Amino acid sequence: xxxxxxxxxxxxxxxxxxxxxxxxxxxxxxxxxxxxxxxxxxxxxxxxxxxxxxxxxxxxxxxxxxxxxxxxxxxxxxxxxxxxxxxxxxxxxxxxxxxxxxxxxxxxxx
Amino acid sequence: xxxxxxxxxxxxxxxxxxxxxxxxxxxxxxxxxxxxxxxxxxxxxxxxxxxxxxxxxxxxxxxxxxxxxxxxxxxxxxxxxxxxxxxxxxxxxxxxxxxxxxxxxxxxxxxxxx
Numbered sequence: 001x002x003x004x005x006x007x008x009x010x011x012x013x014x015x016x017x018x019x020x021x022x023x024x025x026x027x028x029x030x031x032x033x034x035x036x037x038x039x040x041x042x043x044x045x046x047x048x049x050x051x052x053x054x055x056x057x058x059x060x061x062x063x064x065x066x067x068x069x070x071x072x073x074x075x076x077x078x079x080x081x082x083x084x085x086x087x088x089x090x091x092x093x094x095x096x097x098x099x100x101x102x103x104x105x106x107x108x109x110x
Numbered sequence: 111x112x113x114x115x116x117x118x119x120x121x122x123x124x125x126x127x128x129x130x131x132x133x134x135x136x137x138x139x140x141x142x143x144x145x146x147x148x149x150x151x152x153x154x155x156x157x158x159x160x161x162x163x164x165x166x167x168x169x170x171x172x173x174x175x176x177x178x179x180x181x182x183x184x185x186x187x188x189x190x191x192x193x194x195x196x197x198x199x200x201x202x203x204x205x206x207x208x209x210x211x212x213x214x215x216x217x218x219x220x221x222x223x224x
Binding site: 034036041042043044045046049085087089096097098099100101102103 | 143202
């Protein structure tokens with residue numbers, strides 16, 4: 001199972017773009033990269049998922065280099081409500097053992 | 111609406127007592143998971159189940175037990191053998207047999223041992 005490493009915390013200001021990088025050096029061929037957002041006392045929520053290159057949805061972009069040993073979650077123009085913990089999950093999402101890393105606490109200020 | 115329901119939301123227990131946390135899903139998902147979260151910490155996997163009548167230990171299974179008699183249900187019992195059970199417990203599910211997918215989480219159950 002691919003182990004992930006993320007920064008423990010990041011600070012930003014409203015309106016800025018935030019990039020959170022996750023390292024996963026031993027990612028397997030069948031593994032996908034999924035990012036989740038968690039607010040206090042709530043379950044994590046799915047943000048975005050990708051396998052390679054770039055994926056974009058209405059809330060974020062995910063950049064994955066060719067070697068897939070890392071990935072970067074990009075949040076455009078963050079707001080105060082984006083203050084949360086962000087988790088990178090790497091695994092074959094087919095009912096296998098899915099283990100989360102420690103996550104990145106993002107704090108957005110005015 | 112489809113989703114995952116955890117109950118109770120808050121639970122208090124005396125030391126030495128077993129307690130069972132309920133997790134029900136109507137998403138027709140095959141795989142279900144239990145995670146534990148301590149204050150300021152990430153999620154740690156307790157048990158997971160890929161199909162009915164089968165489950166596997168996660169990273170911190172000691173002091174916990176589960177059953178998977180129905181596809182919709184995956185209850186977690188916190189036994190008296192769990193030394194420090196006070197925590198936030200999260201249940202999740204996902205369809206299996208596919209290459210992609212997402213974990214759907216319940217709202218969590220907060221257990222406090224008095």
